[in-house]
Amino acid sequence: MVKGTILAVDDEPDILIALEDLFEDDYTVITTTKPSEALEILRASPDIAVILSDQRMPGMTGDVMLAEARAFHDAQTILLTGYADMSAVVAALNRGGITGYVTKPWDPVLLRSTVRQAFERHSLARELATERALLLGLLDNAEDAIAFKDKDGRFVRLNARKAGRLGHTVAECLGRTREEIEGGPSGESAAREADRAAIASGSISETVSAEGPVGAERWSHVTRVPIRGAAGAITHLATIERDVTEQKNLEARLRQSDKMQALGTLAGGIAHDFNNLLTAILGSLELVGPKIVDQPRVQRLVTNATQAAQRGASLTKRLLSFSRARDLRPRSVDVNALVAGMDVLLGGSLGGLVSVTTDLDAAHPAARVDPDQLELAILNLCINARDAMPDGGSIAIATGAVTVTDDPDLTAGDYVTVTITDSGMGIPPEILARVCEPFFTTKSVGQGTGLGLAMVFGLTQQSQGKLRITSEVEKGTTVEVFLPRADLAEERPPLAAATAPRAVSPARILVVDDDAEVRHVTASFLNTFGYTETEATDGAAAVALLERSSFDLIVADLAMPGMTGVELAEIVRRRWSTVPILIVTGHAEAIPIPEDLPVLRKPFESADLAALVSGMLVSPG
DSSP states (O other): OOOEEEEEEOSOHHHHHHHHHHHTTTEEEEEESOHHHHHHHHHHOTTEEEEEEESOOTTSOHHHHHHHHHTTOOOEEEEEEOGGGHHHHHHHHHHTSOSEEEESSOOHHHHHHHHHHHHHHHHHHHHHHHHHHHHHHHHHHOSSEEEEEETTSOEEEEOHHHHHHTTSOHHHHBTOOHHHHHTOOSSOOHHHHHHHHHHHHTSOEEEEEEESSTTSOEEEEEEEEEEEOTTSSEEEEEEEEEEOHHHHHHHHHHHHHHHHHHHHHHHHHHHHHHHHHHHHHHHHHHHHGGGGTTOHHHHHHHHHHHHHHHHHHHHHHHHHHHHSOOOOOOEEEEHHHHHHTTHHHHHHHHOTTEEEEEEOOTTOOEEEEOHHHHHHHHHHHHHHHHHTOTTOEEEEEEEEEEEESSOTTSOSEEEEEEEEEEOSOOOOHHHHTTTTSTTOOOSOTTTOOSOHHHHHHHHHHHTTOEEEEEEETTTEEEEEEEEEEESSOOOOOOOOOSSOOOOSSOOEEEEEOSOHHHHHHHHHHHHHHTOEEEEESSHHHHHHHHHHSOOSEEEEESSOSSSOHHHHHHHHHHHOTTSOEEEEESOGGGSOOOTTSOEEESSOOHHHHHHHHHHHHHSOO
16 A cells, blocks of 8 residues: 655754654655745645644744645645744634644644544545546536436536537526526426436436427437435436437438338339239220221220320339439430420329419520439429428429539539429428438328438439529428530430331240230230230240240240249240340349340330331341
8 A cells, every 4th residue: 555645844853853753654754844845845746645844943934834835735734833833823724724733742642643634634635636527527528418416406517518508608507407597487397307207216217308390309318317415315316418319310211211122122013013004904905996996985085094004104114213223314305395294294293282383494405314313303392392382382393594603512514404483381491401311301200201302412413413492481492403404405216106017027926924914915916016926924834835836036024933034035045046035024123134135114015016026036136
């Protein structure tokens, strides 16, 4: 055990020898006959615990020397004095210049006891000072908001981070409850109830709570630690608050990401089945068309059914674009024509409470962008606008052209703008700052995924453009999409002629599909073209037919039980290498397809099938 250190000061060397002899077994004793030298020793030795000093010394009295020492040193101070100097001792005690005195000649037992008590007081003060420094260091530097309250909820100690959350300084919070500081109701708040519960239980508790407006909450993880006094009763409560907003957001995004991945997989599967149905419906309607040329009323009904099925195909296309992460295919797009072509889609998607007007730039601006994704972006923005107007309102879609020179987010140049303005409730500033975050939404569960604006933002970023949103509460929101301007919109190649080309030469074609209706429609189309068709229900049946007969072409579905269209193609290329194979699919991303395999997407028109089959028969492989 390390000995404590005491300093003895007396102008008589014999007394110093006596003091050293009295204390050397228990302490390290430093001695000096000069008060000025004692002060230098103290400055150089911060670990001295007790000072024993004579009162009457030449040049400086003991009380004066000890008072000066206390200005820079925390040692306990004891005067050794005769009865004649009691007035000076009393004055020193009253000033707080010393902590005790012993008269000369001293009683060794009394002097030892006095020094021991002084040493213990010094040790305790040092421990308290260390604990105080550690506590202050923790409070001042902790990332958490920390506070100590009495049983009535009044702050007795807190750090600046906690005071800052309350909007005040530390001094302004001490001695007051949270309700008094914030000026709120004096009733039981959720936090106050949690404090009382922790004190009542006497055990550590943890809660997670949210504060702030919906969509911009600040989440806190609060640990409450009841503190017991000397008698064992709980006298105080410590609270440690950690901001877990980012963690909660990440957890929510992860859950939403998992949900959306599962939903995307489900959407792809639904789209595949739906495309099979649409292929059968549209194909059947097309096949029946020539049989009712003399029945105009029936033709009108068939036309209506065809248009409805085509709208279903368009919706399925969007479902597929949601269910997969796709690379953008930018090209020059006539933005006016794209917006004008969305009339039916917007009318069916937005409902009857919202009116849509358009103001299209007469210059017919063309932008370089993926047209499918731009159409989806406009649809998402219009749906958001509709949701901001639950009682109805108006949406205005405008196109324009601007030249940008000094925007930090855009390269200088010419841009096309698509602007969607609504007359809805508007967006508060704290929400507006977060609306483009993936999975962030203020809509109720089941009403929004938080992906709409994130998808639009991603589209503009990948297209070297920009998304700008301005909003005013109760007045509405304006969303501007900036896209690089293109010189001329590329013309989409016209659809194949309504009358599919006839077979230029006889050919035997094997149709492989596990869906009987789709297989029948495909085979019927091929028969109409003039080909000889044979049907197989799956890949194994197709291989068995190939082993018995020869075919000039195979048309196979992609997703089939037992053997996929790609696996069938591998077998065909290995065993019947001269026979070309066409893959037909309603969800091409379900199974990877080699780039050298021709693909026809469902639902398809007879002209598309005829053109591909004719080309593959002329140039097989």
